[in-house]
Amino acid sequence: MSTPTAEPRRWLMLPVVLAATFLYGFDLNIVNVALPSLQHELHAGQEALELVVGGYSFSYAAALVIGGRLGDLLGYRRMFLLGMAAFVLASLLCGLAQSPAQLVAARVLQGLTATGMVPQVLALITATFPGDERPRALSWFGVVGGLAGVLGQILGGLLLSADVFGLGWRIVFLLNLPVGAIVLCFALRLLPTARPGRRPGLDPLGAVALSGSLALALLPLIFGRGQGWPLWTLLSLIAAVPALLGALLWERRLAARGGTPLLDLTLFRGRGFRLGLGVNVAFMASFTSSIFVLSLLLQSGLGLSARQAGLAFGPFAILGMTGPLVGRRLVARIGARPVMLLGCAVDAVAFVLLGGALHVLGGGISVPWLIVGLGLLGFGNTLVLPALIGTTLGGVRQEQAGMASGTLNTTQQFAGTAGLAAIGIVFFSVLGDRTGRVAFAGAAESVVWVELVLVVAMAALIAALTRPIAPAPAPTNAEPTPATADTAG
Incomplete structure (x- = not known):
């Protein structure tokens, strides 16, 4: 496979897009x-608080493939700047x-705008x-994603403790203004005009169908528990299944007619991409839910x-900063x-340590035990993530980079939301109406063993990955473009 001419300022570009x-x-x-500050100062009720959190993630996940x-279609540089x-x-x-x-309306808009910039990161x-x-x-990318x-x-x-400029909770949003302005200034100078050779169509019907089916699945997962299901x-949730099948049939039909579907199903012909998405599902379900539960326990x-x-x-x-740097050298070897x-083995050790400590010590568990487990999770997770992304996208053709990135991000977001909902059911079912250290420790222990099962499933999928990863075949109506890399190792 041939390799395109490398962008000379790519390493200066990297921190900008990250x-x-x-x-x-x-x-x-x-x-x-x-x-808590929103509840006190803005008089936001429980439903509004859920919408402030869930509305952002919902609008982001629903529109990622479109982004x-x-x-x-427009070019990764232009879309990044606009986003x-x-x-x-x-x-x-x-x-x-x-x-x-x-605030809820602004948060939904904020999630939508993030879909303009985030998919362009992996594409670039x-x-x-x-x-x-x-x-x-x-x-x-793994370092930044974990640290965020x-x-x-x-x-x-x-x-919030410092109450910067007396702004209270508003500072957490207004902080983005100077940071975003600096990023835009550097992006204008450093981002290349990278784009695929073909200009695909937008596929508006596919956009509505795919986003609608995702919305049907995500809305109950995000808001169901808070409203008592x-x-x-x-x-x-039931309607999401036929809606998604209908959307996929439309995408397949459009491709067969020589059109350019929003989701190119030839992506899934690549074994590395399919299995990589499966690993991402298990990874994000475990990562998101474990952080949520451990935060509640603390x-x-x-x-x-x-x-x-x-x-x-x-x-x-x-x-978490150390893991990707160590992992990069190990991938090369x-x-x-x-x-x-x-990385899965390190995560497994972390969950066994946390589960054993919670089982033996119960409500008497001390913070150092949790800190050790969290440290191991940070290292193990960030050993996995960069190599996983590279493996998943390693066989993707250059003209599919944006689509594949959007599909990967959508899968991760959906898996994180679904994992949080499912693990949340386990946690709150075990917790019940009880309060106190013993109750929370028991509920957290139940979750930790579920997380261990997810790590084992993730390792099994990784073991099934073949080497090398072959690129997905080009659709018959597309001009062939060489793949840009193979990072599967």
Whole structure:
């Protein structure tokens, strides 16, 4: 496979585009710390608080594939710039909100604007970095992705405690303005005009069908538990299945007629892409739910403040920065699959340690036990993630980079939401109406063993990955474009 001419300023570009990944993950998590302030100062009720959190993730997940296709259509640079500018504007609207309804609307808009910039990150990395450098670039992607979630809690607690400029909760949104402005200035100078050779159509019917089917599945998962799982949540989940099948049939029919579907089903012919998505599902379900449950245990169970709980994630962040850097060197020596299996082994040790400590000590468990487990999880997760992304996208053709990135991001977001909902059911079912350290420790222990099962499933899928990963075959109506890399190792 031939390799396109490398972009000379690609390493200067990398931190600029990774800022989009950080901003999205940071804003997804920092708002959790601000919820008590929103309830007190903005008089937001429980439903409004759920919408502030869930509305952002829902609109982001529902429109991600469209964001990836728009990058393929308009160019990754242009779409990144438009998405970042819109995200900054939406953040300003969040910070200026005067009522819960205004904040919810601004958060939904913020999630939508994130779909303009985030899918272009992996697309730009895929399009501009040659194959031998892409694992290193993706290792930094793993560092930033892991840090965004943890620093959202740590910095969120510190900012609210400091009450910067007397802004209270508003600072968590207004902070995006100077950061976004700096990113835009550098992006204008450094981002290449990378785009695929063909300009695909938008496929508006496919966009509505796919986004609608995802909405039918995501809405009950995000809001169902808080409302006691009313009948509409079950009906929505049932309706999501035929809606998705109908959308996929339309995409297949459009491709057979020589059109350009929003979701190119030839992506799934590649074994590496299919299995990679499966591993991503298990990974994100475990990652999102474990952080959620451990955060609840630290604050509601052990009585730590938001700032103390955030700082308890410090080892997770530090070792999370180390994991991708170590993993990159190991990938170069032994390949991606052994590195991912090693990361799964570290995660498994972490969950066995946490589960054993919770079982033996119960409500008497101390924070150091949890910090050790969190540190191991940070290292194991970030060993897996960069190599996993590289393996999943390694066989994707250049003209499919935006679409594949959007599909991967959508899968991760859906898996994280579904995992959080499913694990949340386990946690709150075991917890029941009880309170206190013993109750939360028992509920957390139940979840930890479920997380261990997810890690085992993830390792089994990784073991099934073949080497090398062959690119998905080109559709008959497309001009063949060589794949840009093979990072499977």
